[in-house]
Structures are given as structure tokens and as C-alpha cells.
Amino acid sequence: GNSVTQMEGPVTLSEEAFLTINCTYTATGYPSLFWYVQYPGEGLQLLLKATKADDKGSNKGFEATYRKETTSFHLEKGSVQVSDSAVYFCALSDLTGNQFYFGTGTSLTVIP
Amino acid sequence: DSGVTQTPKHLITATGQRVTLRCSPRSGDLSVYWYQQSLDQGLQFLIQYYNGEERAKGNILERFSAQQFPDLHSELNLSSLELGDSALYFCASSARGGSQETQYFGPGTRLLVL
Numbered sequence: 001g002n003s004v005t006q007m008e009g010p011v012t013l014s015e016e017a018f019l020t021i022n023c024t025y026t027a028t029g030y031p032s033l034f035w036y037v038q039y040p041g042e043g044l045q046l047l048l049k050a051t052k053a054d055d056k057g058s059n060k061g062f063e064a065t066y067r068k069e070t071t072s073f074h075l076e077k078g079s080v081q082v083s084d085s086a087v088y089f090c091a092l093s094d095l096t097g098n099q100f101y102f103g104t105g106t107s108l109t110v111i112p
Numbered sequence: 113d114s115g116v117t118q119t120p121k122h123l124i125t126a127t128g129q130r131v132t133l134r135c136s137p138r139s140g141d142l143s144v145y146w147y148q149q150s151l152d153q154g155l156q157f158l159i160q161y162y163n164g165e166e167r168a169k170g171n172i173l174e175r176f177s178a179q180q181f182p183d184l185h186s187e188l189n190l191s192s193l194e195l196g197d198s199a200l201y202f203c204a205s206s207a208r209g210g211s212q213e214t215q216y217f218g219p220g221t222r223l224l225v226l
Contacts, residue, residue: 032212043114043202043217044155051212089155097211098168100145102155 002027006090006103013080013110021075021106023064023090033057033066033073034091038105044089047075080110115139116218118203124224130191133221137184137205143167144186145206145215146178150199161186162209193225 007022025033032051036044048057053068062077073090090103115138125131137144146158148171157170161180172178175193180186190197200222204215 034214036217043116043219044204045114045217046214049212049214093211095211096168097209097213098160099170100157100215102147102157104154 002031002092002094002099002101004090004092004101004103007106009087009105010107010109013108015082015110015112016079017110019075019077019080019084019108021088021090021108023073023075023103025071025073025090025092025101027071027092027094029095030068031095032093033064034093035062035064035073035075036089036091036102038087038089040086047088080108082110082112084108085110114216114218116203116205116216118201118218118221120221121219122222122224124226125193126226127193127195129193129225130189131193131223133188133190133201133203133223135186135188135203135205135218137186137203138216141205141207141216142184143206143209143213144180144184145204146172146186146188147202147204148199149202149220150196155202158188160209167209190223195225198223198225 034049035047037047048059050057050066056065087105117136142163158172160168204217206213
């Protein structure tokens with residue numbers, strides 16, 4: 001069946017450090033892939049998405065590339081800020097749009 | 113602000129009771145999703161509605177049910193509550209429920225079962 005495996009946290013980085021959060025998936029066909037972010041006390045909000053192989057999603061300095069060959073969608077940011085402290089979720093939507101799978105979430109804390 | 117509203121924000125109840133959580137989707141969105149977020153199981157997809165009809169079911173218990181009304185708001189009913197049902201319940205909406213669409217999440221309802 002479909003599933004998402006996400007890098008365990010928590011992750012603590014200094015400001016301006018490079019961030020990678022790994023995400024791999026199992027799915028049939030070509031699902032859509034998403035990164036959502038959850039700030040403390042809030043609901044999830046879309047950070048970026050990619051809907052086909054080799055697509056790169058980007059937003060607010062974050063990037064992720066849909067890699068079919070490695071079934072991965074790793075999140076990266078070149079220089080994190082304190083305001084990036086949040087929980088990040090990798091997610092998958094199957095071809096029908098009827099099933100949705102979220103990773104367990106990775107908590108990121110950025111210290112000044 | 114995502115445009116999705118959920119009420120109540122917090123709910124405290126006892127085991128065996130029944131509660132109703134309410135969600136209003138973003139203006140114009142036809143599809144509503146319900147999720148449960150707990151510490152031990154992460155974020156689990158429960159159920160999806162599209163324009164009043166159930167479209168997909170995830171890991172929803174038989175004690176739980178939902179519906180979407182003609183005005184497109186949705187309610188999630190949780191009955192015979194157990195301690196393990198304590199969690200954050202999120203509602204999300206999207207335009208038509210397509211696989212490539214962004215889901216917009218509400219702020220959640222925190223349920224505590226004592």
C-alpha cells in the first residue's frame with residue numbers, strides 16, 4: 001500500500017545552517033507529493049508541492065524535488081531562520097485523490 | 113488564516129460520551145477532509161466528503177461518523193468516547209478534492225477525554 005517515511009526528529013540547527021529533512025514514499029503510479037508545515041498552536045499549511053516526476057516545488061527558500069527513481073521528496077533550505085522553527089510533514093496523495101498519507105512529522109528548532 | 117473554521121477549539125468530556133465537531137470550509141471549496149492527530153499515531157486521514165457525498169474513507173473507527181450538509185459545512189461525530197480518542201482533530205478543505213490540490217487546514221479542535 002501507499003506510505004510515507006519521514007526522517008525522525010527533533011532537529012536542532014543554528015541560524016543560517018543548511019537544512020535537509022528526508023522523505024521517501026511508497027506508492028503505485030505517480031502520486032502528488034507535498035510538504036506541509038505546522039507552526040506552534042496552528043493548523044497545517046502547505047509549504048510546497050510537486051505533482052509529477054522531476055518537478056521541483058519551492059517556497060520561502062525551501063525546495064524539494066520529486067525523484068521517481070529514488071521515491072524521494074527531500075526538503076531543503078540553504079539558510080534557516082529562527083522563524084522556520086515548526087513541525088514539517090511530508091505527504092502523499094494517491095492518483096484518485098481519495099487517500100492521503102502523512103509522514104510522522106519532523107520537529108525543527110532553529111536557535112539564534 | 114486559511115479560511116477554514118472549526119468549532120469548538122477545545123472540548124473536554126468523559127469516557128462513553130458523544131461529541132460533535134464542526135467545520136466550515138473555505139468559501140467555494142466543495143471538498144472537506146477530517147484528520148486525527150495524536151502523539152502516538154501522527155496525522156491520520158479519517159474521511160473525505162465532496163459536495164455532500166462521502167468520497168473516501170481512511171482510518172475512521174465505526175464509533176465515528178461524519179456528514180457534509182447542503183451549505184457544505186461538515187460535522188464529525190465521535191461516540192462512545194475512549195481515553196485513546198484524545199487528540200487534535202483537523203478539518204481541511206479543497207476546491208474539488210483532486211489529487212493535486214492543496215488542502216487548507218483549520219486550526220483544529222483539541223479533544224480531551226477523561
